[in-house]
Amino acid sequence: MAGEFDLIRDFFRDATAQRDDVVLGIGDDCALLEAPVGKQLAVSMDTLVVGRHFVTDVDPELLGHKALAVNLSDLAAMGATPAWVTLSLTLPDADAEWVKRFMVGFAALAKHYQLTLIGGDTTRGPLAITVQVHGFVDPEKSLRRDAAKIGDLIYVTGQLGDAGLALMAQQGLYVKQGCLASLKQRLDRPEPRIELGRAATTHSRCAIDLSDGLGSDLGHICEESNVGALIYLDKLPMSDAVAEYVAESGDWSLPLLAGDDYELCMTVPAQHQAAFEAAMQQQEVPVTWIGMIEQGEQVRAMSPNGDVDAYVARGYDHFAN
Numbered sequence: 001m002a003g004e005f006d007l008i009r010d011f012f013r014d015a016t017a018q019r020d021d022v023v024l025g026i027g028d029d030c031a032l033l034e035a036p037v038g039k040q041l042a043v044s045m046d047t048l049v050v051g052r053h054f055v056t057d058v059d060p061e062l063l064g065h066k067a068l069a070v071n072l073s074d075l076a077a078m079g080a081t082p083a084w085v086t087l088s089l090t091l092p093d094a095d096a097e098w099v100k101r102f103m104v105g106f107a108a109l110a111k112h113y114q115l116t117l118i119g120g121d122t123t124r125g126p127l128a129i130t131v132q133v134h135g136f137v138d139p140e141k142s143l144r145r146d147a148a149k150i151g152d153l154i155y156v157t158g159q160l161g162d163a164g165l166a167l168m169a170q171q172g173l174y175v176k177q178g179c180l181a182s183l184k185q186r187l188d189r190p191e192p193r194i195e196l197g198r199a200a201t202t203h204s205r206c207a208i209d210l211s212d213g214l215g216s217d218l219g220h221i222c223e224e225s226n227v228g229a230l231i232y233l234d235k236l237p238m239s240d241a242v243a244e245y246v247a248e249s250g251d252w253s254l255p256l257l258a259g260d261d262y263e264l265c266m267t268v269p270a271q272h273q274a275a276f277e278a279a280m281q282q283q284e285v286p287v288t289w290i291g292m293i294e295q296g297e298q299v300r301a302m303s304p305n306g307d308v309d310a311y312v313a314r315g316y317d318h319f320a321n
């Protein structure tokens with residue numbers, strides 16, 4: 001068993017990218033940081049708790065990736081550039097092998113985005129992980145939930161429902177040969193859409209990342225912006241596996257309501273449509289038009305036969321009964 005200070009020395013210091021704006025990193029009472037002049041700081045925190053967000057025997061490397069990825073997804077949804085991260089680990093015991101593997105997943109993603117681990121806390125208790133990320137964004141260019149306007153076009157990145165289908169498969173609710181390995185990747189290793197979010201700031205002012213599901217997360221945009229939304233189910237981008245599930249079951253809840261995809265939903269004024277779509281074609285991830293911001297306060301979904309259903313969609317509420 002390692003001690004707290006051994007863990008810090010062996011696995012947290014120097015684990016991630018080196019940056020010139022970190023004047024003093026891990027090892028003192030505080031980190032000292034030089035924020036760039038003329039930028040705003042974008043700050044976000046997420047906690048993952050054992051038994052609630054993951055199971056006890058989860059692969060620590062995947063958990064390290066996911067704990068950071070879900071936070072970076074929030075920066076992506078603001079159009080921010082990642083810079084610094086803090087990490088609070090609550091561990092049942094000082095299991096050095098577990099921490100080492102957790103940091104493999106965490107550090108690989110951090111380095112990819114030139115992100116420095118600048119501090120944190122290590123305590124004993126039921127396994128829980130809190131990550132806080134800090135990024136930079138140009139004033140006036142952040143992507144906010146309250147900035148959608150009536151007439152804006154609605155777009156999403158990637159494909160919807162993969163993580164939901166993987167979760168169903170994991171729980172034994174969906175059995176199918178073949179497609180499950182790639183779906184499992186989508187659930188375990190979400191890729192934050194950082195570059196795409198930054199590129200979108202040229203033409204969009206409004207985005208959210210899809211952690212709770214499209215209906216619910218687009219619902220947050222509607223609520224904050226005082227607008228409604230109409231989306232077309234037959235436009236929702238889906239993998240073959242999800243499309244097959246929808247075709248067989250007639251159930252659209254996977255692409256519409258399932259969470260954990262960590263794609264971006266963005267709104268774009270109509271006069272920027274051509275420029276936005278051209279810019280998005282430079283990105284690795286496909287970006288698909290799915291509907292319009294309209295008057296109202298609901299997310300409405302039109303099915304291929306023309307029926308319209310309204311959703312007063314709510315996100316996952318940890319305190320709901």
Ligand code: ADP
Pocket residue numbers: 008012025026027028029030086087088089117118119120121122
């Ligand atoms: P203090 O007692 O002053 O809070 P700690 O002993 O908790 O200091 O931490 C010592 C140093 O190690 C600090 O710089 C702190 O930010 C860093 N640190 C502790 N735990 C972590 C962690 N899980 N990840 C990154 N840095 C950590």
Ligand code: MG
Pocket residue numbers: 120121122
């Ligand atoms: Mg401390």
